Amino acid sequence: MNDVTNTGGLVIEGLSVDYDGTRAVEELNLHVPDGATLAIVGPSGCGKSTVLRTIAGLIGASEGRVVLGGRDLTGVPASKRNIGLVPQHYALFPHLSVRGNIEYGLKARGVPAAQRRSRVDELLEFTELGALERRKPAQLSGGQRQRVALARAMAINPDVLLLDEPLAALDPQLRGGMRRQMLTLLDATTSVNVIVTHDRQEALAMADLVAVMRAGRLVQIGAPRELWARPADAFVADFLCDAALIDAVLTPEGVQALEGRWRIPSSTFDDVTPPAGDQPARLLLRPTALALSHGQPDPPAGSIEAHVRQAEFVGESTLAQLDLAGRTISAQTPVPVAAGDVVHVTIAQRRGVVLGEKEA
Ligand SMILES: Nc1ncnc2c1ncn2[C@@H]1O[C@H](COP(=O)(O)OP(=O)(O)OP(=O)(O)O)[C@@H](O)[C@H]1O
DSSP states (O other): OOOOTTSOSEEEEEEEEEETTEEEEEEEEEEEOTTOEEEEEOSTTSSHHHHHHHHHTSSOOSEEEEEETTEEOTTOOGGGSOEEEEOTTOOOOTTSOHHHHHHHHHHHTTOOHHHHHHHHHHHHHHTTOGGGTTOOGGGSOHHHHHHHHHHHHHTTOOSEEEEESTTTTSOHHHHHHHHHHHHHHHHTOOSEEEEEESOHHHHHHHOSEEEEEETTEEEEEEOHHHHHHSOSSHHHHHHHHSOEEEEEEEOSSEEEETTTTEEEEGGGSSSOOOOSSOEEEEEEEOGGGEEEEOSOSSOOTTOEEEEEEEEEEOSSSEEEEEEETTEEEEEEESSOOOTTOEEEEEEOTTTOEEEOOOOO
């Protein structure tokens, strides 16, 4: 393996973490450049918080190492790592004012009073909390508490800022606005930012890099648009894009899927060059890529019959769960279908994506 200690930013190398002999994180490798924001996403229990706690030094690695700004953190206690942590429910000190909370880490490090004051003033202005500096956490709204927690973590100019589900404690109506505000704050930092989140929208919107984990392992890491366009497997497609990824064969005539029961002409796709011979491929089907018709005497060209298992009216459209030759696939459609309907499904022009075979 290349020596990454001089790369800068955050480097996680061959990291495995165990709890009482049970492996929670397995062989994790990643690099986040200075100033970049990484979002770690994945289902409950996949190891996201364990990675965060290991970077913070709250738990030790069983194997591998965490290197920050060229400094190997193995064996360095949490208090000696230059890390800012925003815990899930913010964990503000209830007896301290907004100013007291933000000042806390600076005091603990013995920063002289005048310097403390000016740094806290700077952060109060930056997070627009100046008018509230004397209030206690109980006298703040959820969004204001979140900004205090962020300012407190940023006060020490950390090398890495760790945010555990930063928006989860807020009302859904507040999240959009706070996400945009946080994005502005994080863009202004020079630290590496690591966000752990369940919310894929949050990850796609806020991060420069998204790491998708499953069962303790990294499944894919890349820029949000890269993952969106080319999910590595069906799990990432489902988790991050709400899409299905099914095996297909690219033939001289078009694309065949579902054991040859669905034959789609190449002209449906923008970027498919028919090969001379059959080639394995995968078909990425986002809910909006599928066009549904029913009640027509002849099935449209390139269609497959499907059964509507479930249909939810979601405002402008209906979200239908379709059974396509035994596969459950979501479709978002303006056609008012209902459970039990038999429909014909085609891929809307230019909306389907054919990916190459999965790289090993
Ligand atoms: N203190 C602990 N002792 C034993 N096992 C633990 C401990 N903390 C976490 N685990 C286990 O390690 C695995 C990873 O947990 P972790 O909290 O990192 O997951 P997560 O992805 O953050 O989940 P969530 O999204 O639900 O917070 C899980 O199987 C969990 O049960």
